Amino acid sequence: MTLPNGSAPELARQAAARAYELDRRHVFHSWSAQAHRTPMAITAAQGCYVWDGDGNRLLDFSSQMVNTNIGHQHPKVVAAVQEQAAKLCTVAPQHVNDARSEAARLIAERTPGELDKIFFTNGGADAVEHAVRLARLHTGRYKVLSRYRSYHGGTETAINLTGDPRRWPNDHGNSGVVHFFGPFLYRSQFHASTETEEAERALAHLEQTMVFEGPDTIAAVVLESIPGTAGIMVPPPGYMAGVRALCDKYGVVFIADEVMSGFGRTGKWFAIEHFEGVVPDLLTFAKGVNSGYVPLGGVAISPAIAATFDDRPYPGG
Numbered sequence: 001m002t003l004p005n006g007s008a009p010e011l012a013r014q015a016a017a018r019a020y021e022l023d024r025r026h027v028f029h030s031w032s033a034q035a036h037r038t039p040m041a042i043t044a045a046q047g048c049y050v051w052d053g054d055g056n057r058l059l060d061f062s063s064q065m066v067n068t069n070i071g072h073q074h075p076k077v078v079a080a081v082q083e084q085a086a087k088l089c090t091v092a093p094q095h096v097n098d099a100r101s102e103a104a105r106l107i108a109e110r111t112p113g114e115l116d117k118i119f120f121t122n123g124g125a126d127a128v129e130h131a132v133r134l135a136r137l138h139t140g141r142y143k144v145l146s147r148y149r150s151y152h153g154g155t156e157t158a159i160n161l162t163g164d165p166r167r168w169p170n171d172h173g174n175s176g177v178v179h180f181f182g183p184f185l186y187r188s189q190f191h192a193s194t195e196t197e198e199a200e201r202a203l204a205h206l207e208q209t210m211v212f213e214g215p216d217t218i219a220a221v222v223l224e225s226i227p228g229t230a231g232i233m234v235p236p237p238g239y240m241a242g243v244r245a246l247c248d249k250y251g252v253v254f255i256a257d258e259v260m261s262g263f264g265r266t267g268k269w270f271a272i273e274h275f276e277g278v279v280p281d282l283l284t285f286a287k288g289v290n291s292g293y294v295p296l297g298g299v300a301i302s303p304a305i306a307a308t309f310d311d312r313p314y315p316g317g
């Protein structure tokens with residue numbers, strides 16, 4: 001039986017063995033002690049399945065990096081990528097292009113509230129970098145708050161926002177990020193026994209953190225609408241609305257990181273929609289926007305923050 005990409009199994013096995021050998025010789029892997037890796041080869045993928053180097057078909061429970069929201073090799077997206085590649089492969093960002101204009105319109109139609117301006121990036125981490133930069137320039141403040149048990153990306157500010165041990169070797173105490181505890185009743189930091197108590201106490205803790213850090217020094221609070229990498233910790237009712245209210249009270253930008261939770265991953269276009277009436281000022285996306293078929297991410301921007309850069313250049317690209 002041939003693989004879905006047309007390869008014969010024996011040839012696929014030989015190709016995988018060669019790929020493995022070259023990988024071990026030349027590829028430097030992320031987040032890894034290089035000598036201790038035995039990475040799995042993937043030779044083909046279709047829908048929710050991948051094929052390994054020995055020809056086994058495996059159910060891709062991880063959706064790779066939790067990004068193949070429409071599955072592997074969706075024929076419509078593959079055809080669209082091929083068509084665009086044949087038509088026009090690259091233009092510099094200052095130009096207008098029909099594909100980008102249409103993508104921005106389609107995304108803006110689906111983002112909540114009036115998040116209608118889209119800044120495109122190459123992936124999730126740089127979307128987060130730009131969201132923080134937009135917030136800092138908009139507010140004139142530097143500090144950014146994010147929760148322990150979170151993941152926001154591998155680049156400099158994004159890894160410092162991240163609330164897991166991968167941050168530690170990258171944290172030199174100068175990132176301007178302050179961490180706080182988010183709500184999670186199962187392992188409550190607040191000695192809570194109900195969701196209501198957990199939400200109230202987590203909000204009181206966040207407000208105390210803001211007050212003691214100095215609200216006038218805080219540019220943004222960055223939160224995954226539903227945390228992903230650190231555990232699927234769905235915020236209890238009232239928490240996200242409370243965060244929105246605290247941000248309004250202290251003039252702090254609310255950044256919803258929807259890189260993992262966006263584009264249908266939680267059953268709505270964006271996970272923030274589970275919390276009625278809560279609209280962030282900035283929303284970051286990547287992964288599910290195109291299931292990672294080509295690198296793409298971005299930031300959806302509120303009218304007030306977009307207006308900051310009407311007459312003043314945005315210093316980033």
Ligand SMILES: Cc1ncc(COP(=O)(O)O)c(C=O)c1O
Nearest residue numbers: 123124125151152153259260286
């Ligand atoms: C919530 C969140 N933000 C940011 C990122 C970083 O995205 P990327 O890997 O595309 O840079 C991730 C990746 O897992 C993520 O889950």
